[in-house]
Amino acid sequence: MVARSQRSGLARREARLGVALILPAVLVVGGLVLFPLLWNVALSIQPARLLNIREVGLFGFMPTLRNYRVVVSDLEFWAVFRTTFVYTVAGTILSIVGGMWAALTLRRPFRGRGLVRGLTLFPYVVPVIAAAFVWKTMLNPTFGIVNEWIDVLGGRRVDFLGTLSHDVHVFGLTLSIPLALVMVILFEGWRYFPFAFLFILAALQALPQDVEEAAIVDGATPSQRFWYITLPQLRPVLSVLFLLRFIWTFNKFDDVYLLTGGGAGTEVITVKIVDWLLGRGDVGAAAALGMILAAVLLVLMAVYFRWFYQEEVA
Secondary structure, X not given: OHHHHHHHHHHHHHHHHHHHHHHHHHHHHHHHHHHHHXXXXXXXXXXXXXXXXXXXXXXXXXXXXXXXXXXXXXXXXXXXXXXXXXXXXXXHHHHHXXXXXXXXXXXXXXXXXXXXXXXXXXXXXXXXXXXHHHHHHHOOOOOOHHHXXXXXXXXXXXXXXXXXXXXXXXXXXXXXXXXXXXHHHHHHHHHHHHHXXXXXXXXXXXXXXXXXXXXXXXXOXXXXXHHHXXXXXXXXXXXXXXXXXXXXXXXXXXXXHHHOOOOOXXXXXXXHHHHHHHHOOOHHHHHHXXXXXXXXXXXXXXXXXXXXXXXXXX
């Protein structure tokens, strides 16, 4: 009986110690995440504007859904949402495919591999404002090097970051390409493929080599080894990587804003939020659009996790 009482007292002390240890983290999370989130929810249901923002508290006015109606009924809302989705999916896939190619290429030892691997990380580690400036300079319609090459080849100069749609003639067909959006997607893939490269390379280094060596002995081609041996083993890593890149790209603001400012058909939801906030001075509408963005992400994440769980069970 005495021993049981001593164990119970020890368990209570350990529980109190655990609470004391996690309390600072809880306070930090509450102060930096939960309170701003609650305030954003409160702002989204109030007629808050920059002119009266000092008067608005958590419950400064009578709650209303006016901001959500204004945002959803905006003529550009669905176009912006569609652009965001295309930009996110295409940018995520492009960065992962680029990272996969780089990881497979630099997997085997060769002279200078360490240097090449280090240079591969350059797009990811360089400041985004510097990377965007380089791209804007290269693609400039007046003095950009890309247009200089086009001149040499006898073509016409193109405003890559300022053209909504560009017609391309291929085998007698005319294809209309959203040029500025394509350039922004290419920038996204170029800048973030090193992140995927690190993930995938680490996973490749941890894969057992005996299965692949046995496949080589059996006469399997490189493509067969990739599709039937390597890729299935990388599936968990690729799933996590896709989720992370999708979330981060969906919330991306700086890349698009620095390259095009949201013009020429590249306006994504985050840029639209800034437009509502600073361009129109409507804090409530900006907060409402931010909550819609968060809700869409939560729904997509729930669908993804449900699918991933079913795949794992199967």
